[in-house]
Amino acid sequence: MTSPLLPQIGVDPPERGDAARNRRLLLDAAALLVAERGVDAVTMDAVACKAGVGKGTVFRRFGSRSGLMHALLDHTERELQQSFMFGPPPLGPGGDPIDRLIAFGHARIAIVEVQGEVQRAAENSLEFRFAAPARAVSVRHVVSLLRAAGVQGDHELLACSLLAPLEATLVLHELRDLGISVERLGAAWEDLIRRVTRC
Amino acid sequence: MTSPLLPQIGVDPPERGDAARNRRLLLDAAALLVAERGVDAVTMDAVACKAGVGKGTVFRRFGSRSGLMHALLDHTERELQQSFMFGPPPLGPGGDPIDRLIAFGHARIAIVEVQGEVQRAAENSLEFRFAAPARAVSVRHVVSLLRAAGVQGDHELLACSLLAPLEATLVLHELRDLGISVERLGAAWEDLIRRVTRC
Incomplete structure (x- = not known):
């Protein structure tokens, strides 16, 4: 780490x-x-x-169709990864770490809005869900931002807990079954990050 | 609500x-x-x-076997529900709401340790995952404790975000694949609750 x-x-x-x-x-x-x-x-x-x-x-x-779906997810994750590793702030390097955490959640929610069904199908395959390389990259990214924000504690588990509400299966349920807007989800994410990171 | x-x-x-x-x-x-x-x-x-x-x-x-599994989950959820609705503190009524939130997470983690595989099978069935009555009860319980603790904000979405890291699929992954102990998971949950509820 x-x-x-x-x-x-x-x-x-x-x-x-x-x-x-x-x-x-x-x-x-x-x-x-x-x-x-x-x-x-x-x-x-x-x-x-x-x-x-x-x-x-x-x-x-x-x-095959499943190969295509896999490539599609991989493509989306790479784009997000490029943005948070090399893109402009607030998502990319150079910005305030708390703003970067907030932007990271907003970007994930925006992806779910468009590609959530593909992501959900992948999440419900047990091998893929937590073993995916993309997940490990996200965990490390959140860990590094928590550290940079001066948060003390069990960074790895805190990162896992913060990523859990961003999973496509839950976000899709909130958007579609509960009728919650993307804006409200984004605001709740920002609120969660501000609570977790304040000293 | x-x-x-x-x-x-x-x-x-x-x-x-x-x-x-x-x-x-x-x-x-x-x-x-x-x-x-x-x-x-x-x-x-x-x-x-x-x-x-x-x-x-x-x-x-x-x-059938699936009927038995369903009954088993229902049985476990009812026991937990009895405990947090009618049992002694810290899980049951009368205790400090923050202590009750912490005890609720600890109780959920303890259940996953024993029955996680049954729960995971249920979570990976889309109909069950968020539609289960037990989930609605948990969300309302967490919402009411957040209110009682004087937390301001979007209680419903905050409750969903706090329940997400307690899902059996993730907790099992942390326990088995990452080799994280129940004690460490419990401590991380307590830390998360203290961060989220402090004013």
Whole structure:
């Protein structure tokens, strides 16, 4: 927990430019489909159609629908990770650690709003839920911000407790079943962080 | 949220004395099996054998293994509910609300230690996870204690956020995969509650 560098998730060998572009195109098409019509609408056919490529291209790229879903989650997590590791404040380095914690929760809630169903499916697979590299990165990020904010205590368990209410399954339940707005969720997260970090 | 009385979960018509005793005997046998040998060891046969009754009795009582598991969870939740509604302090009425919140988390963690696998199976069924009456009772209990402790803010969402780290799936991961002790989990819960409730 003392290393200054966070491990990057799923670092693959670099892709050739057009392969990377192609992959990005397909994942953007899949993300758009999830946002517009829900996770069930994401079929290999629909993604191919949306991206304007042949179905074979989608299969060659991701192997199966579940491979595509996995790649989509990985893609989203990498983007978030890039933002909190290298992006501008308040999420990225340079900002106040408490503001960064608040921004981190807001960013997670915003992702759930769009991709929550895909995330929920992954969370309900036991192997994935806590073993995912993305989770370890999030825990370390929150631990490092708690330390930077001067919070004393069991940083690792406090980080686990703070990440628990950001899980997609719960956030989706609050948004959809309880009808709670994203703004109210974001305000509750900010309130929780301010309570936990005040000295 | 203003009602002084918490709804009791699964209030069924009273059973005849020996039927109730019988049910209790079978559930105790099932709970013991989970504690000793894990959730997979709980078969109708094994429960009958442990309780010293015929297998037919177990089937007549619970219908199926999943009926038995459901009854086991319900039984555990009712016991906890009895304790925090009617039992002695620190969990029950009369104690300081902050001490009651701390005791509530400790009691939940202790249950996970014994019955976590059964709870985890239930949590990973989407219908059960947040729709369970027991969850609504827990949320209302935490809300009422936050109010009694003089905490200002969005009590409902704060209660949801505080219950999230007590979910069996996460607690089991912390106990088994991360090797964190029950004592350390309990201390982290107490720390979280003290941070959240201090004015």
